[in-house]
Every structure is written in structure tokens, then in C-alpha cells.
Amino acid sequence: MPLPTxxxxxxxxxxxxxxxxxxxxxxxxxCAVEGDEQARHFGIHADGQLVSCLSLFEIAAASFQxxxxxTASGFQQQGLGTALLTHAIAQVRAQGGQRIVLNARTSACAFYARHGFSRFGEVSQRDGVSFVSMGLDLR
Incomplete structure (x- = not known):
């Protein structure tokens, strides 16, 4: 599969x-969240349709979330999420960012761990979904 744009x-x-x-x-x-207008949003399209996206928020000096x-269900397990995550990490590095955090659904923890993220904190529940905080130190 060619690298996605x-x-x-x-x-x-x-x-x-x-x-x-x-x-x-x-x-x-x-599905809009507070801070969306200040964040940067990245996406991958297929056949003119957005099939994968993520949002990158600067939460403090050199720290991003x-x-x-x-990623649309029919496009999962094809490397699109990996491409977007890698892109976001490169964007943070280019800005001199030192840390990236996120709240991962527990079902996605292994994906983030493969990309260097580590768990911190306890599992929490929100609207029936389990989450855990994860971070990546870029220093």
C-alpha cells in the first residue's frame, strides 16, 4: 500500500x-470539543472521503495532547492510524515539543504502546468506555 497523503x-x-x-x-x-478551533487537525482521504483523522492540541509549553x-472501520488495520500518529509526533518534534499525552481507550493501548507511549494513571470510565492516560517523552 502506498504511503497515504x-x-x-x-x-x-x-x-x-x-x-x-x-x-x-x-x-x-x-462531537465538537472545547479547543477545536485552536487545535491542528490532520486527516487522510480515500475516494474523496475523510477516513482517518486526529486532533493535536497544545496544552502547555512544549506539551501536546x-x-x-x-479511523473508519473499513480502513482500520491498513496503516492509516500509524501514518497519522507518526505525522503528529513529527509535527510536535518540529515545534520543539517535549511530551505528547492522550487518553486512550483501553482497547487501543497496545497500538499506542507499539509507538512508544507508556501508561500512567488508573483506568477510568466515561460514558461506558474505559480509558487510560498514556504519554510519550520526546526529550
Whole structure:
């Protein structure tokens, strides 16, 4: 499979995919989160449709958070998520970032661990989904 083209996209472009993958019981507009307008959003398209996206928030000097990472079910296990995550890490490094954190669904912990993220904190529940905090030190 050729390397996907990753583009910076608008926050509104992410909403339908977030809904479809992360919160199917909400409307697309309900999938907007505080800070979306200040964050950077990256996506991969296939046949003109957004199939994978993530949002990168600067939360403190040299510290970033990945939020709302979603890949359409028919496009999972094809390397798209890895490409987006690798791109986000490179973006943070290019800005002199030293740390990336995220709240991973427990079902995705192994994916993040393969990319160098480590768990910290306890598992928590939100809307019936289990999450754990993970981080990547870039220093």
C-alpha cells in the first residue's frame, strides 16, 4: 500500500468521522470539543472521503495532547492510524515539543504502546468506555 497523503484539515471536517467511530449515539455537532478551533487537525482521504483523522492540541509549553483519533472501520488495520500518529509526533518534534499525552481507550493501548507511549494513571470510565492516560517523552 502506498504511503497515504496526510493533510491539515478544518475542525468541522472531523465531526462526522468522530461521530461514526467514537460516538455513534451523538450528532456530528455534539462531537465538537472545547479547543477545536485552536487545535491542528490532520486527516487522510480515500475516494474523496475523510477516513482517518486526529486532533493535536497544545496544552502547555512544549506539551501536546492527541485527541479524537478516529479511523473508519473499513480502513482500520491498513496503516492509516500509524501514518497519522507518526505525522503528529513529527509535527510536535518540529515545534520543539517535549511530551505528547492522550487518553486512550483501553482497547487501543497496545497500538499506542507499539509507538512508544507508556501508561500512567488508573483506568477510568466515561460514558461506558474505559480509558487510560498514556504519554510519550520526546526529550
Amino acid at each position: 496526510i493533510e491539515q484539515i478544518r475542525p468541522v471536517d472531523c465531526l462526522a468521522l468522530r461521530r461514526d467511530v467514537l460516538w455513534p449515539d451523538l450528532t456530528a455537532q455534539q 492527541i485527541r479524537k483519533f478516529a
